Amino acid sequence: MVFPAVQSTNISRSSQGGHSISQLCGSSQAKDNMNLAKVSQVQSASKCLHQVLRLATLQRANLRSLTVRASVAAPERRQESVSKQSPESLTITQPDDWHLHLRDGPAMQSCVQHSAAQFGRAIIMPNLKPPVVSTEDAIQYRQRILSALPKDTPFQPLMTLYLTDKTTADEIRKAKESGIVYAVKLYPAGATTNSAAGVTSLDKCMAALEAMVEHGLPLLVHGEVTDPSVDIFDRERLFLDRVLAPLLARLPDLRCVVEHATTKEAVEFVRSQDATRVGATVTPQHLLLNRNALFQGGVRPHHFCLPILKREEHREALLGAVTSGSPQFFLGTDSAPHERGTKEAPCGCAGCFSAHAALELYATAFEEVGALDKLEGFASFFGPDFYRLPRNSKKVTLRRQTWTVPDEYPFATGTVVPLFAGRELGWSLQQST
Known part of the structure; x- marks a missing residue:
């Protein structure tokens, strides 16, 4: 499973090195949008990580269950699988x-x-x-x-x-x-x-x-x-x-x-x-x-x-x-x-x-x-x-x-x-x- 990347955004500056009122307002809004995007991405990553951990836990539990069953049933399963290839x-x-x-x-x-x-x-x-x-x-x-x-x-x-x-x-x-x-x-x-x-x-x-x-x-x-x-x-x-x-x-x-x-x-x-x-x-x-x-x-x-x-x-x-x-x-x-x-x-x-x-x-x-x-x-x-x-x-x-x-x-x-x-x-x- 691939985690979504958390991207960074650069704030555009004027060629003179300063910012106009409209640019500052736009910059502020852009900054807010970026912050929201970051929060959303982090939440998405966190949710994804939680799902991975939950799946891993379930897999470990299933593996333990399979191991226990295998320790009991292994001889019979081995016998069955080999018998299919063995002579009469x-x-x-x-x-x-x-x-x-x-x-x-x-x-x-x-x-x-x-x-x-x-x-x-x-x-x-x-x-x-x-x-x-x-x-x-x-x-x-x-x-x-x-x-x-x-x-x-x-x-x-x-x-x-x-x-x-x-x-x-x-x-x-x-x-x-x-x-x-x-x-x-x-x-x-x-x-x-x-x-x-x-x-x-x-x-x-x-x-x-x-x-x-x-x-x-x-x-x-x-x-x-x-x-x-x-x-x-x-x-x-x-x-x-x-x-x-x-x-x-x-x-x-x-x-x-x-x-x-x-x-x-x-x-x-x-x-x-x-x-x-x-x-x-x-x-x-x-x-x-x-x-x-x-x-x-x-x-x-x-x-x-x-x-x-x-x-x-x-x-x-x-x-x-x-x-x-x-x-x-x-x-x-x-x-x-x-x-x-x-x-x-x-x-x-x-x-x-x-x-x-x-x-x-x-x-x-x-x-x-x-x-x-x-x-x-x-x-x-x-x-x-x-x-x-x-x-x-x-x-x-x-x-x-x-x-x-x-x-x-x-x-x-x-x-x-x-x-x-x-x-x-x-x-x-x-x-x-």
Whole structure:
């Protein structure tokens, strides 16, 4: 909007430099006219300015209203807009899960079929009670998993060892020679579920780490410091700076996976490293939810996991990483089932159960940013490439079909509440071929 200009008027003088009576009278009248014109122009400008300010105020109010509505409706609108350009089905190479908790005993028997229905292989976490600290432990645990699978299921559990202060170089050698152990997991003592037996100091397990370099076994890292004085939302960032960066500098040939990366700093750290040496897994919950999901309408224990959900800026950074086509980022659900009563408790367990619909959840996240064409690399190619394993030959198909996630599934002697319980998903996984 253009404001009207306030013009100035010069009083005409005679060529002699004086003024006649008539000129003076005319000059006086002209002066009055000019004053009136100025007043009128100022009033007009003031009125115009008032209108502009009023419009600006209304626009700010409208913007606030739109922002509030967008924060509530954005996922649905994004889904609708992307769906118009997305296929009705998507066939990809069968994916693998490079970070999975299967538990043990009746709990494992309740949940293993969910992962076997989706994935060809999975890296199995070793944080049982007691933990899987030896190759013999891993062999026995693997057999229990295979025995719990439905008949003729081709699912392959890829075993890991639980690194402790007492893990020896000879145990690492045995693990590699077994042909069934594919990595070693580092849990800082006290960092997460069943981590009490974890590492208290890397100096105490350097012999094992050096043996891992020698035998080509990757180190899988739960990347959080356990200092109670450190804010829980900063623990991953500080672990990368204080622990992992110095370790990789000390052992430049150690291969490492930053498990369940949750921050933009983790994304930047991984990207700064050699792609053949350092990778990262990313979970569906950290792609779909930010930390607000922990407190929507009250405390939401089934969204509580470790590392904890972070700010929106970190979720966006993770989405950017997994849809970039970078081979350093690959699928790892960190599906971690807990019986309902142990989650809905005064001191609830950490972990989200996502195995029931893992691929559908990832597809939802990728579709949100219009990157379904990047899903196959993330889910099916980059993980086996990093682990130096062949890619799967089977195919799976996702079809655009709306279904509602059950409120719960049977689990051990009780039930487990799945991620997105009671909510609709727009993709459905079909049988592999």
